Amino acid sequence: MHALAIQQLQKTYKNGFHALKGIDLKVEEGDFFALLGPNGAGKTTLIGILSSLVMKTSGRISVFGKDLDTEPEAVKSCIGLVPQEFNFSVFDKVLEVTTTEAGYHGLPKKLALERAEKYLKQLDLWDKRKVTPRMLSGGMKRRLMIARALVHEPKLLILDEPTAGVDIEIRHTMWQFLRKINQQGTTIILTTHYLEEAEDLCRNIAIINNGHIIENTRMSELLGQLQLETFVFYLQKPLFKTPDLPEYDPLLVDETTLELSLRESQTMNDLFDRLSNQGIKVARMRNKRNRLEELFINLIHVNSKK
Amino acid sequence: MANGYIAFKTILLKEISRFTRVWIQTLLPPGITTLLYFLIFGHVMGARIGLMHGVSYIEYIAPGLVMMNVISNAYANTSSSFLQAKFFRSIEELLAAPVSNNIILAGFIMGGVIRGLAVAVVVTTVALCFTNIHVMHPIVTLITVLLTAALFSIAGLINAIYAKKFDDISIIPTFILTPLTYLGGVFYSVHLLPGIWPTISLFNPILYFVNLFRYGLLNISDINIYVGFTVLIGMLLSLYIMAWWLIDKGVGIKT
Numbered sequence: 001m002h003a004l005a006i007q008q009l010q011k012t013y014k015n016g017f018h019a020l021k022g023i024d025l026k027v028e029e030g031d032f033f034a035l036l037g038p039n040g041a042g043k044t045t046l047i048g049i050l051s052s053l054v055m056k057t058s059g060r061i062s063v064f065g066k067d068l069d070t071e072p073e074a075v076k077s078c079i080g081l082v083p084q085e086f087n088f089s090v091f092d093k094v095l096e097v098t099t100t101e102a103g104y105h106g107l108p109k110k111l112a113l114e115r116a117e118k119y120l121k122q123l124d125l126w127d128k129r130k131v132t133p134r135m136l137s138g139g140m141k142r143r144l145m146i147a148r149a150l151v152h153e154p155k156l157l158i159l160d161e162p163t164a165g166v167d168i169e170i171r172h173t174m175w176q177f178l179r180k181i182n183q184q185g186t187t188i189i190l191t192t193h194y195l196e197e198a199e200d201l202c203r204n205i206a207i208i209n210n211g212h213i214i215e216n217t218r219m220s221e222l223l224g225q226l227q228l229e230t231f232v233f234y235l236q237k238p239l240f241k242t243p244d245l246p247e248y249d250p251l252l253v254d255e256t257t258l259e260l261s262l263r264e265s266q267t268m269n270d271l272f273d274r275l276s277n278q279g280i281k282v283a284r285m286r287n288k289r290n291r292l293e294e295l296f297i298n299l300i301h302v303n304s305k306k
Numbered sequence: 307m308a309n310g311y312i313a314f315k316t317i318l319l320k321e322i323s324r325f326t327r328v329w330i331q332t333l334l335p336p337g338i339t340t341l342l343y344f345l346i347f348g349h350v351m352g353a354r355i356g357l358m359h360g361v362s363y364i365e366y367i368a369p370g371l372v373m374m375n376v377i378s379n380a381y382a383n384t385s386s387s388f389l390q391a392k393f394f395r396s397i398e399e400l401l402a403a404p405v406s407n408n409i410i411l412a413g414f415i416m417g418g419v420i421r422g423l424a425v426a427v428v429v430t431t432v433a434l435c436f437t438n439i440h441v442m443h444p445i446v447t448l449i450t451v452l453l454t455a456a457l458f459s460i461a462g463l464i465n466a467i468y469a470k471k472f473d474d475i476s477i478i479p480t481f482i483l484t485p486l487t488y489l490g491g492v493f494y495s496v497h498l499l500p501g502i503w504p505t506i507s508l509f510n511p512i513l514y515f516v517n518l519f520r521y522g523l524l525n526i527s528d529i530n531i532y533v534g535f536t537v538l539i540g541m542l543l544s545l546y547i548m549a550w551w552l553i554d555k556g557v558g559i560k561t
Contacts, residue, residue, distance in 0.1 A: 013561060014561075048561070051398075051402045052401055052402055052560075053398055053401055053402060053560060053561075054560060054561050055555075055556050055560050055561070072404075073404035073405075073406065074404070076402060076403055076404040077404045079402070081398075081402050083395075083398065085395060086395075087394065087395035087396050087398045087399065088394070088396060089320075089391070089394065089396040089399075090390070090394050090396075091324065091327065092320075100316055100320060100399070101399055101403070103312055103313060103315070103316025104313050104316055104317075104399060104400060104403035104404075104405055105309070105313075105403055105404060106309025106310070106312045106313055106404070107312065108312060148399075
């Protein structure tokens with residue numbers, strides 16, 4: 001059974017903006033799925049429709065076999081939502097934020113408190129349970145939104161940019177946590193602007209642009225499509241002239257920084273041989289861009305030209 | 307069903323906690339203003355007015371003052387709470403949860419009713435310091451206060467559904483509700499009005515609610531109580547259906 005199946009989903013806002021232009025999408029049960037796209041592509045509209053915050057214009061949506069039109073409450077029970085914007089009740093304390101959500105999902109008080117304690121502890125917020133969310137840091141607020149979304153233990157967790165504005169250490173902790181939740185059986189749909197996050201966590205991916213799905217495949221297959229990768233080489237000794245490596249499109253950024261591009265057919269061994277032959281010693285190297293980022297930019301660029 | 311009950315209880319307790327947490331802003335002012343009304347209109351001026359329909363003036367205005375506060379507080383509770391939830395987007399939690407429109411409405415309306423009743427208790431307590439109140443028709447009194455509070459809770463909710471800013475929920479109470487309440491027979495019997503004014507007053511729905519409540523407490527009414535209940539129940543059902551439809555269509559809360 002699919003965790004999510006979307007057929008011909010359309011959304012036109014009252015001002016005439018056609019945000020979604022016939023989306024078809026399937027997400028397997030247990031998947032960790034990336035939904036990527038530039039700003040304004042339609043990701044948040046799509047998530048809004050899935051979580052019943054935005055009215056669709058047409059199309060069908062089913063979640064674990066339940067139709068959103070005919071069984072909206074059954075669908076809502078399956079979904080946990082972590083929205084992009086903070087939307088806490090201003091006067092509620094952290095513990096109340098989670099138990100209230102549990103109450104909306106019909107959990108009895110005792111179970112609600114147990115679940116709230118479980119997820120607040122797992123997300124390192126238990127010590128903050130008696131303060132209001134506005135007293136929390138940005139990272140803590142993001143984690144609170146995750147705890148709140150998980151309190152009814154949904155089968156499908158939708159995360160709309162959950163790590164936006166979160167420092168790198170907390171981001172990695174959140175990744176570990178999300179991986180664990182996914183391994184325990186929760187299907188996760190993630191939108192993010194940190195493409196290394198999507199590459200690191202997700203098995204399948206869809207890229208949305210201008211209201212259309214322009215790519216929907218396995219992450220490994222998509223990364224396999226990468227035909228050109230740019231690397232940055234930090235040289236041991238300064239170089240005053242661009243080396244004669246025309247097949248690698250060399251760019252001498254400064255005396256000790258050289259950028260070279262590798263095509264799919266070229267190997268790193270050949271490149272290092274060529275560098276050695278010219279007496280160039282490499283101290284360190286890195287990808288100029290994350291591989292998914294490279295593909296993402298290419299895809300959006302090609303799609304925009306159509 | 308059990309899930310619905312828990313969701314309803316969650317919304318209701320949240321609503322009650324919201325207005326009791328700021329009791330100085332919500333429960334105390336009606337007590338203070340009623341005290342002033344009783345002192346000025348009841349005690350000082352009322353003594354010169356004499357009897358109204360066979361009861362002292364202070365006793366005559368007591369039911370209207372209770373009802374006036376029930377109406378304004380039930381309205382204010384749902385309008386401010388729902389708009390606040392829209393403004394801070396916490397309404398999204400509720401819309402994304404498996405909570406039916408009827409449960410959402412029931413939770414907010416009951417929150418307004420409880421505030422209305424709490425204020426009624428405060429105002430009645432103040433009234434008891436000035437006059438004796440004997441409940442002549444307890445069932446009529448109870449049904450009237452409950453249904454009136456429910457009606458104005460729904461009205462406040464509808465106002466908040468359409469409201470885009472906090473100013474939008476003060477316009478109707480200030481420019482419509484307050485004048486209608488003052489002209490709705492709280493301080494006088496419409497039979498005392500000259501010319502066509504008693505007839506015009508019959509178009510003011512608050513006249514019916516105030517008189518129903520006054521009938522419940524004092525057995526005095528300017529209107530037929532069956533007509534009063536028909537108006538009350540008719541308006542209640544109409545506004546409930548309207549509120550349900552607005553929430554179902556996502557007016558003001560979904561895009």
